[in-house]
Amino acid sequence: MNDIQKAQYNEKYKRAKRNGEKFFPDTLYKDLLIAIALFLLLVGLAAFIGVAAEPRADPSDTTYIPRPEWYFLFLFEMLKFFPGSIEWVGTTIIPGAAVIALLLLPFYDKNPNRHWKRRKFALTFMSVVVAAMVFLTIRAVITTPPQKDVGAVATTLPAKIAAGLDFYSVQCNECHGAEGEGGVIKGVKGLEGFKMKPINSQDEMYTRSDDTLYNIIEYGQPSLGMPPFGKAFGGELSRSDIGNLVTYLRYTWDNRVELPKEAAQTNAIPTLGPTDIPSYDVNIAPIVKRYCVSCHRPGKENNNYVMGSYADVMNSGDHKPNVVPGDLNSNLIRMIHREKIDAGGEMPPTKALSPDLVAIFERWVKAGAPEKPKK
């Protein structure tokens, strides 16, 4: 802009101000209205959408699909057009050029006009850029594969304890027993006859901090026979999983902390009224999960009797059927009564099921071993 143009502009601007309004309150009240609206919007978003819970960071879990914050997605997507050795064009040249172009805009845009009709090139150019950004963002959203479902993230204490119990039942039961009571191990490869100390004792809980328990589970104690469970060491548990497991151990076995009522309720095995008919879904599945699945799942020593579903419980194993509806001489019933039969020894091998759990199994088989509860 030359001096004449500047003078012209200043003259026009003075006129616009003279015909204008008072900043306070005429202009400011609009800003105030917008601020109030934004505040309400924020509270609404926080209250009704909130912040999605995510699992704990886990450097060993490389299956996680990285996803930047949405307003960086367009950059991320643009990089896909610059693969391999020309990646630096997408990461350096284009963003760098864009920033410099923005910074210096007022200095190289010599067009003195301000109305859009006289700035068609600039406006078209910017519109194309913005459209490209929107396009890339949408494309990124559509093309990124969905995250592998990690299930709901437990955020409340009862939910964590419940999740921890599930992990305990599946992963730890076979060696440490359903209540961490230990005893002489039977039916576990490599540890047959090992006398396992109880890990639910006061001695154990008072002298092992949460961090210690965490490390024992993640890293294991391989030379003593305890395998590692952390993904980083070849196990199946993520950091969040191990955290929940430790929470479960602490709240169930440490007599200095109290198990929340709600957690005790969700963890309890459903009880039966005198006339109720037990079903697999409601009554048997929780017992099986807690006391049997740890050994009776693929990859373990169990005569190929996997107990993950109703069909498998009814119809798998080297001596199948192990459950015959109506027949109290079924293998399963005899074995939980601690008889030694062709199919194998006492089940669970180390510690007998409590009489009321055995009774639930019996009533279930007698009633025809139904899968779904009767209405």
Added chain:
Amino acid sequence: MISKRVFPWLDERLGLTTIYKTTLDRMVPKVNWWFTLGSATLFLFVMQLVTGIMLSVYYVPSPDKAYDSIEYIMTGVAFGWLIRGIHHWGATLMVITVFIHMLRVFFYAAYKYPREITWTTGVFLLLATLGMGFTGYLLPWNQKAYWATTVGTSIAGSVPGIGDFILRALRGGSDLSAVTLARFFSAHIWMLPAVIIALIGVHLYLVIRLGISSVPKEND
């Protein structure tokens, strides 16, 4: 009675009337609602400051404790979920408003004489705002945070020549670690806010000094 004596006394020393005259009691051109986006951004920034300061009371910037401290904010602190929710959504909204604010300045040619420096400080504000988003994303130390930052910093590492230096400067080593978290935390709560506050100061000084531009007419 008292105010009649106190106000002139204060005014004589603080110049309150002058401040009032130069900032509030001035004529500006009649403008439309698009011109509220700057102050909307300012409002959101102040909200981020307030909620961010509250979060910093409970947040612990260490890989061992960050996740748990966030969880505690969400479940253990009274209205912690609200504060975090506002901070979370405020960040998103602020990026939106700052971007549209820039577009409105562009489409009305408000970056031209005499507002060139207002624009330049604005571009730095945009970059700093994005920097806040990038550094804040890591702080919850969850899966999303960890992996997005791993990828984000490695992108910075692909700059020819100095990439490796940038990568190490960001991460404080070759991998994401406690040092990375400490750096991002410090950038997020000290360095970038300081930069933003200083830039907003200059930005607003210029907006008041030069006056808000008028909506261009056909012959402008």
